[in-house]
Amino acid sequence: MSSTSRPSCSSSRLWAAALGVVFAAALVACGGGGGAEPAGGSTPPVTATGSFTSGAISGFGSIIVNGVRFDDSGAQVYDDDGNRRGSDDLKLGAHVEIEASRIDRTGGSGTATVIRYGSEIVGPVTAVNSAASTFTLLGQTVETTSTTVFDDSLAGGLSALTAGLVVEIHAQWDAARGVYVASRIEDKLNATSYKLRGTVANLDTTARTFSIGGAVLNYGTATSVPTTLANGAWVRVNLQTTPSNGQWVVSNFGNESRSRGDHSEAEIKGIITAWTSATQFSVDGLAVDASSATFREGTAGVVLGARVEVEGAIVNGVMVATKVHLEDHSSRGRGEDYELHGTVSALNTTAKTFSLRGLTVSYSANTTWKDGSESQLANGSRVEVKGDLSSDGATLTASRIEFE
Known part of the structure; x- marks a missing residue:
C-alpha cells in the first residue's frame, strides 16, 4: 500500500508573522513542520476564518484528528508537493493539517475544507535495533512506539524492516533527543527518489555539501536551492536513489514556507520543537504564545521535547494559546486509541x-x-x-x- 520537527533552530516551513515582533521572529527560525508545498504544483487555498487542527489521524468515518470527527467529503486534499489528492490517500497515523469550519464541541465534529499531509523521510533501511525499538535510514534515527502504525504490507512491524527495504516515514522530530518519532511506516518499493527533512549542518558552499544528521548531501547539481540555505536551516530535499562517493545527491529542494492564515479556533497536538520558556515555544514548527494560557498540569513539564495539546487561535501566524495540556501517555493503550x-x-x-x-x-x-x-x-x-x-x-x- 502507499500513502500520505523540529530542530531547535530551523528555517521553518511555517513562517510565524509577528505577534510581538521579537517573539515571533525568534520562533520562526526554530522548529520545522511537515506537509508544505514546494515552488511549483498547485497552491492550496487558505481559509481566512474557521478552525485549524494539526495532529495524527486516529480514525476514519470521515477523518478523526485530536478527537474531532471532520467531514472530509468536500475537502481539498494536498500532499507535500502541493498536488491534489483524494481522501483515500489519507492513512491512519499520518500527520495532517486541517482547515475547517468552526468545531461543534458538543458533538465533536467539523467540516474540513483543506487537508494537507506529508511524510518526513523516504529511503532505504540501514539497520534495525529491536531492543531500542529504533531503526536508521539516510543517516537518521527513527523511533517506533506503541502507537506507531505499520502498513499491513509490513506484517510483523519492526521485525518486517530489513536492510535495503525502502520505506516512508510519517513522524515528528524530537529535537531534545535527536530522533524522529514515527506515527506511521509503510513500504515505498516503487520510490523513484528519496526524501529527507532535517536541519542543515556543516554547510560548505564551495564543495556545495551539507549534513543532515549522519548523512552528507551534495547539492552541486540541485535545482531550487533556497537563498536561506544556512547552518541551522530546516530543509526538505529530494534525493537521487544512488549515492555518489558516500554522499547523497540532492535533486531539488522543497519550499518549506507557507502562511497558515488566521483562524479564530485552533488545536494542535505534537512535540515542542523549539523552546524559549513555558509561555514561548513552538510545536512542530508553529510558534505558540502561551502568556495568557491556563496550564492544567502546571508549567514545569512544558519543555523541549514535551508532548502537548494546545488550544487557542492563530493570529498573524502565531498560535495564541488559551489552554496548554501535557499529553498523558498513561491514557494510551486502554483499548480505544x-x-x-x-x-x-x-x-x-x-x-x-x-x-x-x-x-x-x-x-x-x-x-x-x-x-x-x-x-x-x-x-x-x-x-x-x-x-x-x-x-x-x-x-x-x-x-x-x-x-x-
Whole structure:
C-alpha cells in the first residue's frame, strides 16, 4: 500500500508573522513542520476564518484528528508537493493539517475544507535495533512506539524492516533527543527518489555539501536551492536513489514556507520543537504564545521535547494559546486509541480477523459487540471498530465493534 520537527533552530516551513515582533521572529527560525508545498504544483487555498487542527489521524468515518470527527467529503486534499489528492490517500497515523469550519464541541465534529499531509523521510533501511525499538535510514534515527502504525504490507512491524527495504516515514522530530518519532511506516518499493527533512549542518558552499544528521548531501547539481540555505536551516530535499562517493545527491529542494492564515479556533497536538520558556515555544514548527494560557498540569513539564495539546487561535501566524495540556501517555493503550468506520472485507472467522480501510482488525472473546453479535459479522457489514494496535503495530485489536 502507499500513502500520505523540529530542530531547535530551523528555517521553518511555517513562517510565524509577528505577534510581538521579537517573539515571533525568534520562533520562526526554530522548529520545522511537515506537509508544505514546494515552488511549483498547485497552491492550496487558505481559509481566512474557521478552525485549524494539526495532529495524527486516529480514525476514519470521515477523518478523526485530536478527537474531532471532520467531514472530509468536500475537502481539498494536498500532499507535500502541493498536488491534489483524494481522501483515500489519507492513512491512519499520518500527520495532517486541517482547515475547517468552526468545531461543534458538543458533538465533536467539523467540516474540513483543506487537508494537507506529508511524510518526513523516504529511503532505504540501514539497520534495525529491536531492543531500542529504533531503526536508521539516510543517516537518521527513527523511533517506533506503541502507537506507531505499520502498513499491513509490513506484517510483523519492526521485525518486517530489513536492510535495503525502502520505506516512508510519517513522524515528528524530537529535537531534545535527536530522533524522529514515527506515527506511521509503510513500504515505498516503487520510490523513484528519496526524501529527507532535517536541519542543515556543516554547510560548505564551495564543495556545495551539507549534513543532515549522519548523512552528507551534495547539492552541486540541485535545482531550487533556497537563498536561506544556512547552518541551522530546516530543509526538505529530494534525493537521487544512488549515492555518489558516500554522499547523497540532492535533486531539488522543497519550499518549506507557507502562511497558515488566521483562524479564530485552533488545536494542535505534537512535540515542542523549539523552546524559549513555558509561555514561548513552538510545536512542530508553529510558534505558540502561551502568556495568557491556563496550564492544567502546571508549567514545569512544558519543555523541549514535551508532548502537548494546545488550544487557542492563530493570529498573524502565531498560535495564541488559551489552554496548554501535557499529553498523558498513561491514557494510551486502554483499548480505544483508534477508531475505524467502514465495510468489512477479507473476513476470516477461523483467525478472527478482517480488513477495514486497509488495516487488519483482530477480534476475540474480549471484544464487546453492539447492535449485533460476532455471528452476524460478514463481508460487506458496515461497522465501527475501536481498539488499540497490536504489539507489532500492524493489526488493530478490537475492544468494541458496533454494527452500523
